[in-house]
Amino acid sequence: MSKIILTVDDSRTMRDMLRMALTAAGFNVLQAEDGVHGLEVLAEQKPDVIITDINMPRMDGFSFIENVREDDQYRAVPILVLTTESDPDKKLRARNAGATGWIVKPFDPAKLVDAVRRVAA
């Protein structure tokens, strides 16, 4: 039974690239376009890992993570954030919001899968 990963990003390009890298590694991929949409998806399906962007309309990554963590079902689900460069402030903020780890954009597919493996049971 392969793992399900939810990717949340408002950029279609990014969503496609994530999906391509993840399905090549054998994961099943769900997609959402922003934080609000992500929560809607979570209400219906239960992914094993969540990967989310920070800058999104309607609800940004930080709020999304906070909202996810408030839900009992997802208190400990691994959440990886996509961040450009290794901005320590953003990383800190994401961690304080409850993120498990991060992936730097632009991402190397191998590193993406690595990061996922580091948190996926």
Next chain:
Amino acid sequence: MEEIKQVFFQECEEQLFELEAGLLTIERGDFDPETINAVFRAVHSIKGGAGAFNLTDLVHFAHVFENTMDLVRVGKLEPSPGLIKLMLRAADILADLVRAARDDDSSDPGPREAMAAELKTWTPGAAPPSQAAAQPQAAAAPPPPKEAASGSDEAFVFVPTKVDLNDFEDLSLAPTTHYRIIFHPKAELYAKGNETTILFRELGRLGPMHVACDISQLPLLEDMLPEGAYLSWTVHLETSEEEDKIKSIFDFVEWDSTLEIEVADGMPTNDEQEEPFVFKPTMVDISLLESIVPDAIDGPDVSAAAPLASVAKPAAPPVAPAKAEKASGDDHAPAEKKDAAAATIRVDLERVDRLIDLVGELVINQAMLTERVAELGLARMSAVSIGLDELEQLTREIQDSVMAIRAQPVKSVFQRMPRLVREVALLTGKNVRLVTEGEGTEVDKTVIERLSDPLTHMIRNAIDHGLEKPEVRRAAGKPEEGLLRVAALHRSGRIVIEISDDGAGINRPRVRSIAVEKGLIAPDAKLSDEDIDNLIFLPGFSTAAVVSDISGRGVGMDVVKRSIQALGGRISITSRPGAGSTFTMSLPLTLAVLDGMVVSVAGQTLVIPLTAVVEILLPQATTVHNFGGNARVMGVRNEFIPLIDVGQILQFRQEDIDPKSGVALLVEAEGGVRNALLVDAIQGQRQVVIKSLETNYGHVPGIAAATILGDGRVALILDVDAIVVDSRNDIAPSLPLAG
């Protein structure tokens, strides 16, 4: 990957549009934070994607731009008009970069470097474009996992391997180092969804290892917090990887744990290590458990109680079962009901075109069928006739629906205008404000595509020639900022686009003298103001003394007019000296179908667009009058309307026909000018499918296009405006000129 690249460039276009729209909104004085955020995100998105495709120039420029925008976003930089203007220009440069990247062209680094430098002056202390953003990650990938990653649910059983160094020497491995890693996670680590087991699993991929757990910190069960972290581990790892590699595995948990990595001499020898710590469930001594826990404790399941003795699983007590189940909040799904945005799908344009073609054939076929059946002389109320009527209704509806698929708002053409206006204004040193109206007006996609060139020409022309320089305007008492208005609207079944400026209007004496100079008109020709205005549409005309880059070379308006006519459209101009000019373009809504009146002329069948026909008249002896030379007019109510013999003007025949034997169609051409077209007879009224003459044959004066009738014959579609203009040219020379 190529496909995704396409998607990326498509998305870039959308983002660029958002970017410009957002900046224009801010320029107008609307500083809504959401708009500012949207602008930031647009640049951010482009940069992100560009990085993935290694488009370094684009990334660097986008980065500087993004930084500036970020400062505005967090309030460290005021979005002053000057800054916004600069950003609009930066957006233009970004757009150029994107397109250069898309088309694989090299772009001149000059403008973007200059812009980047300028942007930086607005951002004190901005970080230079980070090289990290653009690094192609060609670095060695971590050793690919040997196990099939997808399916295997690794059993949470760590069986430490005791390593015999001698075994190693047999294998020809890269030189390895022994590390001793001490790892002490804090509770926060688990709260964020990290898992020691998983980390160790990854660690184990680097090489053989031995794990020992220190449970000395475990409190008694009653004091234990299910989410607490009381364990620490010592791992001995033998690997050829660098220490950084080991560290990177713990990247995410760096702050929520203590980690020590040191080079050790070797695997722990027997007397050094602690009790061999085997993660086998059978090691749990239940009696030990029971003796420690006096009271029965209900609730926590095995995994929570296990850490007391040797553990069955490494401690990361699943959080959920340890707490009482709370009703999972549906308040956490703030799914606002989907806003009323209509669901859309993307469709391949070829499919739509094919569909339209097929429907066109359907219409022709249905018309043919109706005729054949009519020839049979069936009663009008017969079942077949009624059925055919219904078929005609249906076919019409299908056709309308299919045409509507391709109908698009002119917005896509209009959206290129602000940038064009900015550039031309800059180039000519004029101050221009653009106002657009009716960008939601819909027109067939085929028309839209061919609108943009003529529109571009006319805008350039209006700014270059129409609008005056700021000083001149000031002297004339006008506001320094010139107004350029572009409006689209539907009128009598066509789409009309008006381009008006409040400039100086057509300089008639100058236009006239240039036309004489170029031999386009006779020096003593008598021309009305309107005629003079229309001289600018003549080939070879240009008022630029020096051919300017923008609208010189005498090709501008002539080309515009021809391209519009090729679409079956018309263009006219009205002008008031000192006040401005208005160009009016009128185009058919679609190039595909037309409601027409089918007529006979000299044995030929022609089709006249119904939208032009106002009235049908029967010429009488009393109403038709001669008017000098060959000209004839018809009296219609209180007016005299020129009567045009279509057969003659199209040169189907030489001699006139007796008007009384024919039918006159009162038509209205552009500008409201009325004429009467004399034809032999009217056959009927029908919707016809337009087939282009240009693509299949060539341009024929007086003829707009052709169609196939129900009986399979080809009928020509008349270009009413051209006929009217032709007739005037014929008539005018023969009119006696006033003294």
